[in-house]
Amino acid sequence: MILSKTHRCLWxxxxxFIAAVFAPCSFGEEMTRFELEERxxxxxxxxxxxxxxxxxxxxxxxxxxxxxxxDVETSTFNLNKSAQLKYRTATLESDTIWMDQKxxxxxxxxxxxxxxxxxPSLSGMRLKYNLKSKIGEVYYAxxxxxxxxxxGMEVRRLPDTRIQIARGDFSTCNDTTHQHFYFYGRxxxxxxxxxxxxxxxxxxxxxxxxxxxxxxxxxxKSGRKSGLLTPKFGGDQKQGYYLRNIGxxxxxxxxWDATLSADIIEGDEARFEKSTLSGEIRYKxxxxxxxxxxxxSYLEEFDFSRSGYDIDFSHNQNLxxxxxxxxxxxxxxxxxxxxxxxxxxxxxxxxxxxxNASLAYSGKFGNNKSLTVKVSQNxxxxxxxxxxxxxxxQYRMSGNLFNFELEEGEVAAEDGSFQSxxxxxxxxxxxxxxxxxxxERDTTLNKDTTAHYLGYTGTYTLDYSGRLFDVINxxxxxxxxxxxxxxxWRNPNDSLYKRxxxxxxxxxxxxxxxxxxxxxxSLTADTKLYGIWVPEIGRFTGIRHVLxxxxxxxxxxxxDTVKTFAPHPYLGQYPYQQKQQTVGFxxxxxxxxxxxxxxxxxxxxxxDSAKKAKAVEDQYGTRRLLTTRHSFSxxxxxxxxxxxxxxxxxxxxILPDYMFTINTRHSFYHKYDTNPNKVRFPELTYWGYELxxxxxxxxxxxxxxPSQLEKYEMLNWSLSLDYRYSFSSTxxxxxxxxxxxxxxxxxxxxxxxxxxWDVSYSTRYDYNExxxxxxxxxxxxVLHCWQLDFTWTPTGPAAGWSFSVYVxxxxxxKLNAGxxxxxxxx
Numbered sequence: 001m002i003l004s005k006t007h008r009c010l011w012x013x014x015x016x017f018i019a020a021v022f023a024p025c026s027f028g029e030e031m032t033r034f035e036l037e038e039r040x041x042x043x044x045x046x047x048x049x050x051x052x053x054x055x056x057x058x059x060x061x062x063x064x065x066x067x068x069x070x071d072v073e074t075s076t077f078n079l080n081k082s083a084q085l086k087y088r089t090a091t092l093e094s095d096t097i098w099m100d101q102k103x104x105x106x107x108x109x110x111x112x113x114x115x116x117x118x119x120p121s122l123s124g125m126r127l128k129y130n131l132k133s134k135i136g137e138v139y140y141a142x143x144x145x146x147x148x149x150x151x152g153m154e155v156r157r158l159p160d161t162r163i164q165i166a167r168g169d170f171s172t173c174n175d176t177t178h179q180h181f182y183f184y185g186r187x188x189x190x191x192x193x194x195x196x197x198x199x200x201x202x203x204x205x206x207x208x209x210x211x212x213x214x215x216x217x218x219x220x221k222s223g224r225k226s227g228l229l230t231p232k233f234g235g236d237q238k239q240g241y242y243l244r245n246i247g248x249x250x251x252x253x254x255x256w257d258a259t260l261s262a263d264i265i266e267g268d269e270a271r272f273e274k275s276t277l278s279g280e281i282r283y284k285x286x287x288x289x290x291x292x293x294x295x296x297s298y299l300e301e302f303d304f305s306r307s308g309y310d311i312d313f314s315h316n317q318n319l320x321x322x323x324x325x326x327x328x329x330x331x332x333x334x335x336x337x338x339x340x341x342x343x344x345x346x347x348x349x350x351x352x353x354x355x356n357a358s359l360a361y362s363g364k365f366g367n368n369k370s371l372t373v374k375v376s377q378n379x380x381x382x383x384x385x386x387x388x389x390x391x392x393x394q395y396r397m398s399g400n401l402f403n404f405e406l407e408e409g410e411v412a413a414e415d416g417s418f419q420s421x422x423x424x425x426x427x428x429x430x431x432x433x434x435x436x437x438x439x440e441r442d443t444t445l446n447k448d449t450t451a452h453y454l455g456y457t458g459t460y461t462l463d464y465s466g467r468l469f470d471v472i473n474x475x476x477x478x479x480x481x482x483x484x485x486x487x488x489w490r491n492p493n494d495s496l497y498k499r500x501x502x503x504x505x506x507x508x509x510x511x512x513x514x515x516x517x518x519x520x521x522s523l524t525a526d527t528k529l530y531g532i533w534v535p536e537i538g539r540f541t542g543i544r545h546v547l548x549x550x551x552x553x554x555x556x557x558x559x560d561t562v563k564t565f566a567p568h569p570y571l572g573q574y575p576y577q578q579k580q581q582t583v584g585f586x587x588x589x590x591x592x593x594x595x596x597x598x599x600x601x602x603x604x605x606x607x608d609s610a611k612k613a614k615a616v617e618d619q620y621g622t623r624r625l626l627t628t629r630h631s632f633s634x635x636x637x638x639x640x641x642x643x644x645x646x647x648x649x650x651x652x653x654i655l656p657d658y659m660f661t662i663n664t665r666h667s668f669y670h671k672y673d674t675n676p677n678k679v680r681f682p683e684l685t686y687w688g689y690e691l692x693x694x695x696x697x698x699x700x701x702x703x704x705x706p707s708q709l710e711k712y713e714m715l716n717w718s719l720s721l722d723y724r725y726s727f728s729s730t731x732x733x734x735x736x737x738x739x740x741x742x743x744x745x746x747x748x749x750x751x752x753x754x755x756x757w758d759v760s761y762s763t764r765y766d767y768n769e770x771x772x773x774x775x776x777x778x779x780x781x782v783l784h785c786w787q788l789d790f791t792w793t794p795t796g797p798a799a800g801w802s803f804s805v806y807v808x809x810x811x812x813x814k815l816n817a818g819x820x821x822x823x824x825x826x
Contacts, residue, residue: 333356
């Protein structure tokens with residue numbers, strides 16, 4: 001888009017108008033949003049005292065000089081050549097110092113320097129100070145305050161420690177010979193370590209005036225402070241010119257703050273369709289709560305009736321001091337499914353096509369009870385799916401069925417007693433109530449597809465943990481489950497495809513849904529068998545094999561009584577239980593090797609027994625060599641297909657901290673043969689594996705240029721590699737498998753070509769697509785008190801480039817440009 005001269009002038013006038021309207025503008029720390037912290041009481045400084053306001057000290061003056069001239073009649077004296085005068089906590093150094101003791105007037109010339117304990121040092125060409133009125137003047141003065149330099153033709157020090165400057169300038173550039181930028185003002189007032197106020201003000205860059213402001217207020221201390229935000233003006237070849245960050249920041253106290261800001265963006269069609277209005281409130285109180293809520297309104301050509309919104313929030317709160325009762329949540333809400341893609345200029349926002357939100361209460365009661373109440377919404381902005389839980393309630397409790405409280409001096413029952421037998425009974429009780437609505441986008445019939453689900457599931461489990469022959473673990477278990485659903489089938493005898501669900505919970509009409517239950521019983525026996533081989537070959541000292549077999553039997557009766565019961569699909573309701581008499585088998589194998597970390601054995605002849613044992617243990621290392629898992633079952637009550645699939649996994653530890661695992665499934669029934677119900681030798685139906693690993697290296701290298709200390713400059717570098725590969729293959733025909741492969745590599749690197757340059761690059765290569773799917777280059781250059789940033793994103797959402805040059809200590813003073821293309825991602 002090419003703008004005419006008239007159009008460009010219009011933007012310039014708008015920028016100057018905004019600068020004037022929002023004066024006084026605030027720069028520096030005032031524009032930085034700091035983390036909220038809990039208020040702490042300030043500690044009074046009893047050592048540093050302002051010498052001008054100190055009334056407790058002794059009025060003793062110490063002075064030194066090469067030449068001293070004292071006039072007794074007038075009570076004056078001159079200190080010449082390397083003169084120095086000390087008064088309370090202040091020290092004055094100059095070529096010549098003159099003092100009138102009778103009138104309490106002090107004067108200095110010849111590059112005087114005033115140093116104080118509490119206030120910044122002050123230097124100039126001439127100095128004059130009245131000790132009675134506590135008013136002083138310095139001509140052609142210079143002072144430094146927290147990396148900020150202030151200069152003035154005439155500087156006056158007031159009794160309340162304020163400094164008045166006439167025809168002065170200030171800057172964060174510490175180049176005393178030639179400042180790269182500075183603010184010039186005819187009148188300035190400095191409150192040390194607090195603020196500097198100036199009016200009018202001219203911003204000069206390299207001695208060239210570039211901007212005029214009626215007034216500015218800049219902080220001289222860190223911390224949050226209320227004030228107007230600094231507007232930022234820039235241009236983008238794709239989205240036009242913009243004026244951003246117009247607004248106000250309000251720091252109420254140490255516990256919360258608020259920001260109201262607006263971005264006026266011209267847009268590629270000059271209709272201001274990308275402009276936004278945002279408001280955010282943040283709050284934090286240590287150990288109690290923290291969170292934020294942010295509202296962003298996308299102004300469609302400044303028409304609020306057609307504007308979209310995006311709300312983001314987070315909240316974490318301890319309702320009780322012991323943190324057993326909490327309230328937490330986070331998420332976002334949008335006005336429409338395409339509001340982010342149409343209006344945002346940031347790639348992270350465009351890619352975020354989920355508008356999920358949740359708020360949950362969690363409470364713990366005693367040692368074994370918990371309650372969770374949650375409301376949530378999941379919205380997929382791409383597919384149009386909208387799912388809500390209003391609410392989802394879960395209550396759990398578990399523990400020993402019998403608790404025997406011991407009286408004072410009583411010991412626990414010994415093994416074999418009836419009391420120890422009862423203590424091995426355990427229970428768990430789980431309840432869940434849920435009301436859910438689910439809606440999918442209907443692109444053909446254009447009708448409401450919202451489905452409502454209302455239900456409750458309660459499960460009670462009772463088990464016993466015992467041992468047989470002190471070798472085999474025996475666990476009998478009984479499970480009882482009750483279901484309630486608020487929906488029913490209108491035509492329960494039809495097939496599942498033709499059934500129609502309706503909401504049958506209506507107390508006004510006397511309908512309360514349907515109730516169902518099932519129960520099952522199981523017995524599990526498992527043990528561990530160990531095998532150890534100790535060959536002592538070199539550093540290889542042994543191998544251990546752990547075999548963990550397990551056998552279980554499960555019985556469940558057939559239950560099919562409530563035909564109209566429409567189960568809640570998200571509560572795991574199974575009212576139509578089939579008869580089950582299942583024997584399950586599982587077998588786990590673990591192979592570990594043991595080795596010496598270093599050759600030879602450590603000396604264990606010294607020290608006590610504990611140190612000897614630790615020394616022996618520390619000299620050995622262990623590593624998992626191989627692990628396998630296998631399981632299958634057989635159902636005696638089934639009419640056919642009694643065997644389940646054999647599920648297996650094989651793990652190999654190819655690196656000290658990485659286990660490579662292959663998963664497989666085998667079936668006793670060959671699905672694609674002529675007789676699929678016949679038991680045959682197990683056939684592979686699925687196999688897959690995943691390989692992912694990240695590596696990171698960093699260090700320094702010789703820059704090749706010696707520093708002032710005659711040492712070579714060491715520059716930093718870092719490299720990260722992220723590799724991902726997943727493979728799965730499923731049998732889809734007798735001799736045909738369907739493969740699914742995901743394969744990509746990500747690389748990111750940073751290094752310093754020189755001390756002042758930082759270069760970073762990140763990319764990801766997708767092997768399936770055969771191309772790089774993302775690139776990003778970033779260049780940073782320190783220009784003394786300025787910094788240059790350049791970012792280039794060749795592909796992907798929000799592809800383009802951005803360029804900015806800004807003052808490092810005052811990042812709001814910047815010059816930027818860029819090009820962002822979001823339409824290519826539609």
